[in-house]
Amino acid sequence: MAIHQVAPERYEQQLGEKLATLKQQFADLSLPNIVTYHSPAEHYRQRAEFKIWQQDGKASYAMYQPGQYKTPFVIDSFPVGSVRINSLMPTLLSAVNNSEILRRRLFQVEFLTTKSNDALITLIYHKPLDAQWEKEARALRETLGVDIIGRSRRQKILLERDFVIEKLQVGEQQFEYKQIEGGFSQPNADVCEKMLAWAVMHTQNSRGDLLELYCGNGNFTVPLAQNFNKVLATEISKTSVQAAHYNFEANNVDNVEVVRISSEEFTQAIDGVRPFRRLAHLDLASYDFSTIFVDPPRAGLDDDTLALTSRFETIVYVSCNPDTLHANLKTLSQTHMVEHFAVFDQFPYTHHLECGAILRRR
Numbered sequence: 001m002a003i004h005q006v007a008p009e010r011y012e013q014q015l016g017e018k019l020a021t022l023k024q025q026f027a028d029l030s031l032p033n034i035v036t037y038h039s040p041a042e043h044y045r046q047r048a049e050f051k052i053w054q055q056d057g058k059a060s061y062a063m064y065q066p067g068q069y070k071t072p073f074v075i076d077s078f079p080v081g082s083v084r085i086n087s088l089m090p091t092l093l094s095a096v097n098n099s100e101i102l103r104r105r106l107f108q109v110e111f112l113t114t115k116s117n118d119a120l121i122t123l124i125y126h127k128p129l130d131a132q133w134e135k136e137a138r139a140l141r142e143t144l145g146v147d148i149i150g151r152s153r154r155q156k157i158l159l160e161r162d163f164v165i166e167k168l169q170v171g172e173q174q175f176e177y178k179q180i181e182g183g184f185s186q187p188n189a190d191v192c193e194k195m196l197a198w199a200v201m202h203t204q205n206s207r208g209d210l211l212e213l214y215c216g217n218g219n220f221t222v223p224l225a226q227n228f229n230k231v232l233a234t235e236i237s238k239t240s241v242q243a244a245h246y247n248f249e250a251n252n253v254d255n256v257e258v259v260r261i262s263s264e265e266f267t268q269a270i271d272g273v274r275p276f277r278r279l280a281h282l283d284l285a286s287y288d289f290s291t292i293f294v295d296p297p298r299a300g301l302d303d304d305t306l307a308l309t310s311r312f313e314t315i316v317y318v319s320c321n322p323d324t325l326h327a328n329l330k331t332l333s334q335t336h337m338v339e340h341f342a343v344f345d346q347f348p349y350t351h352h353l354e355c356g357a358i359l360r361r362r
């Protein structure tokens with residue numbers, strides 16, 4: 001993980017600078033007033049990964065300046081990370097340094113924590129993990145009161161669980177989410193709650209059904225489902241689809257079908273280009289889609305998915321990359337008006353910015 005310069009006294013200034021850049025970049029699109037959602041100025045990331053720097057028989061947490069991967073910066077705290085990550089960091093490190101078996105050839109540590117105070121630690125090694133490692137890891141689990149996963153080449157040792165349970169507050173409602181190790185989850189839980197509330201608010205009183213692409217673990221699907229008759233959600237990752245099933249059941253959401261399929265394949269299926277067995281149990285023609293929700297990875301929407309998106313009356317677009325959002329909105333502006341635009345400061349002190357746009361057909 002690269003180093004972030006956290007300076008809470010500079011929080012407003014850094015956000016102001018990012019907003020100014022964004023406004024300049026989007027000046028050629030007629031955007032409405034931009035609504036800005038702030039992050040806590042520190043301790044906002046629920047997940048973190050560190051390289052482990054080994055010297056003279058001692059392990060330390062290390063980070064790198066982008067592009068300078070031979071010069072580690074040894075750190076002992078991480079103000080970007082949640083309070084839970086910061087309280088686990090020293091305890092974990094001293095336990096690792098007190099056990100030759102846990103320390104030797106450890107090269108990476110990952111923390112996954114939640115607002116609900118759940119936590120999971122993954123220890124990643126350059127050596128096979130044996131019964132002795134497992135015994136020591138179980139003792140570590142008892143000491144920390146946190147689940148541990150051991151990973152090595154072609155090996156994953158689970159002591160108990162490989163997930164955490166998050167609880168997010170969206171307006172008056174609380175939702176429960178399983179977040180699986182290695183699966184996507186929004187890193188900044190406070191900002192995630194604001195994004196969910198924003199999406200729920202702007203889809204209230206929708207008619208018909210919702211198509212969601214890139215649904216992940218159902219993060220948005222769960223609170224949005226109440227605003228639609230039926231929802232068809234799609235996602236490429238098997239782990240995330242498994243988590244999504246759990247999350248629909250845990251939150252009593254019963255009007256969603258989730259399918260493991262890429263957005264490119266789904267576009268082919270709905271256009272009748274070719275059939276997919278994974279969709280055979282669904283009658284696509286029975287859906288009365290009014291709205292599409294997309295939250296693609298940094299690459300944005302591919303051309304075919306973009307063309308599909310432009311056929312919907314209402315588009316909700318959540319994006320972690322202003323460059324691809326801008327390019328996609330330029331195309332979508334030919335058929336749609338941007339009615340609402342929001343900025344969510346998910347990644348303070350970096351140049352990254354999360355945005356949300358609601359578009360209506362002209």
Ligand SMILES: C[S@@+](CC[C@H](N)C(=O)[O-])C[C@H]1O[C@@H](n2cnc3c(N)ncnc32)[C@H](O)[C@@H]1O
Nearest residue numbers: 184214215216219235236237262263295296297
């Ligand atoms: C930015 S995440 C958003 C996930 C979810 N909306 C959330 O809030 O947690 C993007 C998701 O798209 C999925 N994805 C990546 N490429 C895809 C593709 N070509 N087709 C479908 N899903 C894809 C990833 O696995 C990931 O879950």
